[in-house]
Amino acid sequence: MSQNLSGPSADGTLDIGLVGLAVMGQNLVLNMNDHGYAVGVYNRTAAVTHEFVSGAAAGTQVVGFDTLEELVAGLARPRRVMLMVKAGKPVDQVIDSLVPLLEPGDIIIDGGNSHFRDSNRRTAELRAKGLRFIGTGVSGGEEGARTGPSIMPGGDPEAWPHVKDIFQSIAAQVDGIPCCDWVGEDGAGHYVKMVHNGIEYGDMQLISESYALMSEVLGLDAKAMSAEFARWNRGKLDSYLIEITADILAFEDEDGQPLVDKILDVAGQKGTGKWTSVDALELGVPLTLITEAVYSRFLSSFKDQRQRAERVLAGPEVAAPPPGSDFLGDLENALYAAKIISYAQGYLQLRAAAEEFGWNLNYGGVAQMWRGGCIIRSRFLGDIKKAYDENPDLESLLLAPFFAGELADAQAGWRTVVAQAALSGVAAPATAAALAFYDGYRRGRLPANLLQAQRDYFGAHTYERVDKPRREFFHTNWTGRGGETSASTYVV
Secondary structure: OOOOOOOOOOOOOEOEEEEOOOHHHHHHHHHHHHOOOOEEEEOOOHHHHHHHHHOOOOOOOOEEEOOHHHHHHOEOOOOEEEEOOOOOHHHHHHHHHHHHHOOOOOEEEEOOOOOHHHHHHHHHHHHHOOOEEEEEEEEOHHHHHHHOOEEEEEEOHHHHHHHHHHHHHHOOEEOOEEOEOOOEEOOHHHHHHHHHHHHHHHHHHHHHHHHHHHHHOOOOOHHHHHHHHHHHOOOOOOEHHHHHHHHHHHOEOOOOOEHHHHOOOOOOOOOHHHHHHHHHHHHOOOOHHHHHHHHHHHHHOOHHHHHHHHOOOOOOOOOOOOOOOOHHHHHHHHHHHHHHHHHHHHHHHHHHHHHHHOOOOOHHHHHHHHOOOOOOOEOHHHHHHHHHHHOOOOOOHHHOHHHHHHHHHHHHHHHHHHHHHHHHOOOOHHHHHHHHHHHHHOOOOOOHHHHHHHHHHHHOOOEOOOOOOOOOOEOOOOOOOOOOOOOOOOOO
16 A cells, blocks of 8 residues: 555545546545545556655545555445546446445446446446446536536436535535536436537537637637637626637747647547437437537548648638628627527437436536536526526427527527628538527428428328328328338338
């Protein structure tokens, strides 16, 4: 055992153990220590453990261990072990190593970016062995982990009372309320984190599109754009991502030029946004904006092709906004309106998942968890919480009077921006997808009737009629050459 010399003894008294001392793990440990919890730590590479307890954790209650056996022996019962390791097989490998060392009632917590289906499986597998599992989303990056992240726990409800005090004390606080509460059973916590990350993808893409339009349509330089984003951050768009965008645009390289202009336009991703889109497809949820954000990252990776295409493919000259127009004001409204759509789509997905998996999600509570600590934290989330507090059964954010009114006020500028982008040949796929969703959602009749006729024409897939009860299906012999037999399956 390697122990912080100034720390306590480790004879079954430590409050919680943490496995995985990368940046997030280390900062969560220090956060727990700040709030009075004695933490045991283990890392597969022992040197990392030794460096941490003798460096950043020196003089704290943190105790380092060279083996999992020693770590478990140092924990008070019921033992609580939190994993901050790479998602997938590494999590299962650590769990497999821990299980023989634990007793019935002990708790394993996965705080990484695991897929919710893995958390579903792990909850069931560990319950069968008498152990309790929590799969929790943790958002906020390095800074959030250290000073107060957003924490989204789900899994075995019997485990929650044993970790509640720790999690809620280290979480971010907004208006005295912790950005952490029980989400739901099985993989619900990691599902909410997944949707959070999808919304994060959408927010970042929308902001990037606004940046592109400021630059290409208005010809603003980085300094002027920074000032505009800073102004937006003092209003209805007040949020962490708008704040850091202003900072990024103001940052200068060693030669005094904007650093952002020197960054290669190829976006990376860890896959959580893609997971959100894939599961939306499985559930039949029109997650158009977030999916466009994912596709935009894919498109950015085609850098070499795009450079060749630039020399071959024609496009329009940039169209200047009409004289006297307020294009910056229109951009602000477009970003705000599209942001509402992004969250509305995310909440539609949460509702569909809750129905599919039997989860009892507190939608206002989810908004509260996202109000502070996490990457998508914003003033706007307070409005979402209020909407669900007023109507917990709200079908869609778009049907809440507040958001319906906000969209009505913003949509003229929103439409102007989408049109201006198209006329100027500036790609704004997420902003445009949001508007297309809005226009589709607000119409009681869509052209899907023609689509159904086409399906019935070539595949005898049948259709319903507006003058007949729902779920009564019909087939037409459109050519006079077909038979009366329809397809055996029909899926709306």
